[in-house]
Amino acid sequence: MSNNATTGAAGPSSGTGLPAGVDLRAKSRPGERVITVVLRLSAYASIAITFGIVAALIQPVIEFFGDVPVGDFFAMEGKFAVLPLVTATLMVTVIALLVAVPLGLGAALYLSEYASKRARKILKPTVELLAGVPSVVYGFFALTFVTPTLLQEILDIGVGFTNALAAGLVLGVMIIPTIASLAEDAFSAVPHSMRQGSYAMGANRMQTSLRVVFPAALSGVAAAVVLGMSRAVGETMIVALAAGALKNFSLDPREGMQTMTGFMAQTAGGENPVGSIEYNNLFAVGMLLFVITLVLNLFSISFVRRFRQVY
């Protein structure tokens, strides 16, 4: 390893881009073999984690469906019904997106089209700071400020102590940076020649932003929104604290309702022995959550790939 002079030719393998050229056989290095294998195994650990998640979920889920008919799980009412949790999750997610999509895209447009290089260097980390705030803190804020002070006193909306509205609003603030960051990448990837063409036609910056840059970056924008949606569906502490702990099949955001993640947090924090039906129910809901976010993530990834290939 230490004596480079006697190495002869290094035989760079694939990945570094050097053509092999004349084959001067490199000295065999068993130590490096080991290192390469260790590195390779570390990389494959990520695959192992994915399969680990599926494996971890599957056994309790099979046990669960051994005790509870599938119809009781995908039902509107009942002890094991999951549909009220799904509709509540959907409700909170939609409210969150109504907040985060316009604000996130607006911030992204400003950063990519209006801000100078120096301003962007300061403003971007400031927006990203929002993602750094722990979600339990946002949950506490929703419960102790947004619901009693903002919604009940200032706006005078008759919301309950826990409600989907406050949870959704705060969740929306939390995912602004997710959407803004990915959308800004997409806007910045639009080639300058397109903007210059627009300016040459006499368009101003607003017209260029809205009619040229935005449509050109549409698949990137879609990726950002879908990823934000996935984040909102999976976020736990805000909804566990602010949305409520009662299964509620309602379309009124002023009422308290329990989401999938809220249910999981409550069940895990409660007194349910490992292996009981209630405990296995937790894994069944977890499996559904994993599948939903997996589908959303794959959509987002494929949108990103599309916008990278356009230009």
Place this chain on the structure above:
Amino acid sequence: MSSIASTTAREVTRSLATGRNKDRTPVSLIFLIGLWFSLFFGVLVLVALIVDTAIAGAPRFDMELLTNYTSIVRPETAGFRAGILGSLWLMVFTALMAVPLGIAAALYLEEFADSTTRWNRFVEVNLQNLAAVPAIVYGLLAVAIMALMGFSNAGTVLGGALALALLILPVIIITTREAVRAVPRDIRQGSLALGATVWQTTWRQTLPSAIPGIATGTILGLSRAIGEAAPLVIVGLAGSVLFDPTGVMSPITALPMQIYSLTSQSREELRQAASAAIIVLLAMVLGLNALAIFIRNKFQRSW
């Protein structure tokens, strides 16, 4: 498209005739104000959050907050010693598990793997997906791993750190790869031309050059881990513990866990304590974030 062309053409004529700046039309200004608003809305919320919480927790900014245990008997002097120590222990063990593994994986994918093969593309999509898997699912995975290792109680330093390490591993891999990719090829080629092997080049040239970027990613990952409560709820960390952690199998609590369990308390003193604890947690998390941004700006090199 013709409509855009004709409107813009009309506008050119007008602006040439009047000499007025096209960016100053009322609509454009309103649009710009809207963009400014969306940029600063989040910051406004953050300021409101910090001010509101700081006012609520103001009576409790004393040393007892850091040195006492949570007390139900005397809630006015309740402290977060167990949570703060627990969070620090979790951080150390999370870093020990996630950082070496993450860097090794990133180096393999960036320096050794052939990124054109289908298998490696699969690894890549998988990583992107893992970065967006809900945190709470990693809690379930950690419970299952602990059960496989034969521990029935996952609410320990090991169980908590395992969940957090799994959670931040994709973040560390992705940011490390970006840092490694930013190191110019010339440096590697120079090293290879002198006869170094790929690993020697990676270890002696590429890795040292990428350290600021790796540090930034690691710190961001750890700051996410320290604030996360959802997987810890699933692995069954206690909401309140009245002793210091003593080893990897010691039951602990963490600061976010304590805040979570205190929110359901109706007593005013405990709420106050929770608000003060939030300020402590925010100071830790935002401090780490600031450190990461500082490192990025200070050591960012352009070759």
